[in-house]
Amino acid sequence: MRTEYDDRQIKRMKDQVINYKNGAIGLGDLVEDLIFLRDALDVCPSEWDHKFTEKLTDLESVNAYLIEKNEHKLDQVTQPIVNGAIQKIEYLISEL
DSSP: OOOOOHHHHHHHHHHHHHHHHTTSSOOHHHEEEEHHHHHSOOOOHHHHHHHHHHHHHHHHHHHHHHHTTTTTSSOOHHHHHHHHHHHHHHHHHHOO
8 A cells, every 4th residue: 555655755756757858857866866766665566666677777777878978968879768768667657
């Protein structure tokens, strides 16, 4: 059963995804915030956690690539990866 506390964490997850899409936060900040908020959930089904973590790993990989290449913008290779991961993360958040 979902708690009020979890409802707040889920809302924060949604807000951070929106903030990323609007350019208010960067990819690294989004990943860090989503990890923190996921870990803060009182109730987190293991199958959901596995799928969510898989998509977070996609975002982390792109972020690491951008840092390594000293890039600040997504390119034609990284953009679809991020878009797909964000879309799945939004769906997973809505499932909670």
